[in-house]
Amino acid sequence: MDQLLKAQDVVSYIGPYTILHGVSLEVGHGEAVAILGRNGAGKTTFLKTVMGLVKTRSGILELDGKSVTGMEPHLIQRMGIGYVPEDYGIFDLLTVEENFRIAMWKEDKETLERRDYVLDLFPDLKLAYKRFARNLSGGQRQMLSIGRALVNDNKILLVDEPSKGLAPVIIESLAQALIEIRSHTTVLLVEQNFALACAVGQRFYIINEGRTVESGLMEDLVKDKELQALHLGI
Amino acid sequence: MDKLKAIGTINIRKTAALAALLALFLIIPHYMRNAQLIMFSRVFILAVYGMSYDILRGYTGFINLGQAIFFGSGVYLGVIFLNMQNNLGSFVLALGAVILFSAAGGFLLSRIVLRTGGVVAAAMVTLAIGEIVRNIAERWRSVTGGQDGLPLRFSRVALDPLFSTRVGGYYFSLAFMLVMLLILRAFILSPTGRVLMSIRENEQRARFLGYQTNRYKTIALIVSSIAAGLSGVFFAVIARFANTDYLSIQYTLNALLITLVGGTGTLYGAIIGSFFVTWIQTFLLDLNRSFPGFTLFRYPMLFVGSFYILLVMFMPSGIMGGIYRLADWYRSWKTKRVT
């Protein structure tokens, strides 16, 4: 099978604490996959583990057939991962423009075209282009964070809880944007907001206490109220 | 049940070992030369200085780069008071003065340092304060003798008529160390000490439990300052001389080195650390004397400092920590072989 991201029994730790006890999942080319689970289940840590920000103790973690375990975060990113962290990861002391530029691998024609595409997707950013990022609202920060992750020729976009702390109207427009993005990029989405996860994800995984416990098609999960109650507390 | 018994026997063994060690320490001075007696006296006193630092660093995590202020001030106060009158009364007055001075200084320091919270700012500030104090001492010639230092006027016999030999000085220092060890141990085992320990483990949790952590840290700082000051006064009796080196970063580094070698948070470690540090410095001084042409040996801090860097890099839990780890490893290896 043609898998883009593959995790098998990934165990990772921070200092003396083991956070992930065995996460296995696969994301195929062009797919949109959502990771669900309660607070503290290890969803964010999984994305950080993929990025190398949290260290892997054992298990397999591959991008496009190449292992990324033990690699430096910046090298993992250069393998083609756009990462949108939980707290946006926006640099307040940089302008919106600089936030884009610092993320660009190179400033060639394709990259600038992708940036223009992002600016069309999020017109707010175009208006605030020369302003310092510390002046942005929460929604604008999320747009900048997602947009910044799209300027490079990435293979996959990892998005960590984009809906966190945002107003429902903004979440709705974010969902629209993510659906649009999903049409030409592989997306792995971590999300607590079930509606957003359903709208964007085609398949799902549920992580509980550091382990993947369920997986399947999103449309099945929408129907399965029991499963929702068991793992998501809905 | 077996386990309990084991703990009991270990305790008996431990007590016996300690008693033997103490007996050894009581007997050996009669077989030592003067230079060795002086060295051991310094070891005991610097051990207390190391313990004072251990309380600070091991139990509060705070890095005071101005600890030498208290030690150095103690040395100066000791010399000044004994120069006024070379008797026990004067010595006790010096102790009283240093307690007052260190308590006030420690309190003041805590006001400044604990405001910032961070280890970084605290280290920077205490370094600056320490250097300024040394600077003031260097300029205040009428009292401190400036760069020439301040010798004890009664050079042969300090603290007449309590003792007049170096053996007396040895017992004097040993008694001081034992008393301070008991006092500081009691402090650590007291309810206040317990809170300090929990602050070290997790300051936030201690705060959530309702402890005013800054108040406890202030107490620790004051206790540590007083212990450092007292060790300074005793050191004056042995060294018979005070100069600004005792106030300088060099002596703070000595304290750091003692705790680094002995490991932090143990108190006993300071004795081993002190022995090691004093020995290495005496050894380097001897080298310098034996090879007067060799310039490198004129700078003992060059070697001590390098050793210290290596220690921080490769043995952060101290030599004692390293030994404990080796012991653990040996024990697990043995049990593995049995099973």
Next chain:
Amino acid sequence: MGTFVTLIINGLAQGALIFLMASGLSIILGMMGVVNFSHGTLFLWGGYSYVWSYYAIRFSVVMRLFPDAVPLTRFGSILTIRGVQLPPDAALPFVVELGIFLAALAFAVVLVFALGYVFEKLFISRVYGNIPAQILITLGIQVVFTDLVRVIWGPNPFPIERPPFLNGVTAFGGARIVHYNVFLIIVGAVIAVVIHRVLTRSKVGMVIRAGLQNPDHVRAIGINIRGYFSLVFACGAALAGLGGALYMPLVGNVVSTAGMSNQILAFIVVVVGGLGSFMGSALGSVFLGLMGVAIAMLIPGLSVVANVLVMALVLIFKPDGLFGLAVKKHG
């Protein structure tokens, strides 16, 4: 009025020197979270290597051009510093003097840059995130490398001279304007502008500003921040080295304790200006320089304690510094 102008110029010159130290320290602290307790040593190495290379180059140039010049007393230990007395009515052309001065400065700056790079690679990179270990290691480096200076160039202070073209005083109204002080102010201002441009206009500056906030996020967008750490640390070291090189001719007396005392001034600036704030360290340096000169003139007895007093007051009433960082530091 004249005294006032003199005072301002002297104070600004002092401030410029402190700024060279403090700006590097502050950026290193802000971006890498490393307090560099060996900064004073780098300053000292800059000073001694400048003095040594300046005198060595000048000695050989003078002896070649004027064989009848008289060598003066030799100072130093393994490496020695030796002045030379030109024959009466002889002088080196301005261009040659300038060349010697610049070459010596360049030597000092490059040497200290390399030293900083090695420190970072060898020691500091091993203890990122471990603040106590950083403090202890850099403190150890401070002690060892300060003693190394004493081994190489001797423990005793010795006098040196300023380059002749910077050595002069102009009376202007009632003011005594020391040329070297004006030179220091210009250098300080130029360096401040350069640092500001680098921080605001270049890729390195973008990474530094981003790293001030959160180094992990910088790594997660594909940037090898460790590489930048080495570079920034070495540049901060080079600034300290330049400060040391320019400091020695100002005081005219080479002392091995100058490193520590200037490091403490830089610490005070960083604490007063706010940890990691470039503007804070610039303003703080000027403030401290002016205050130092003013107090030395008005209440000389207080000059030793004044700086620490200011720091203590700032810490008690405004623990984040007078010019705190504009961004809250995460993680």
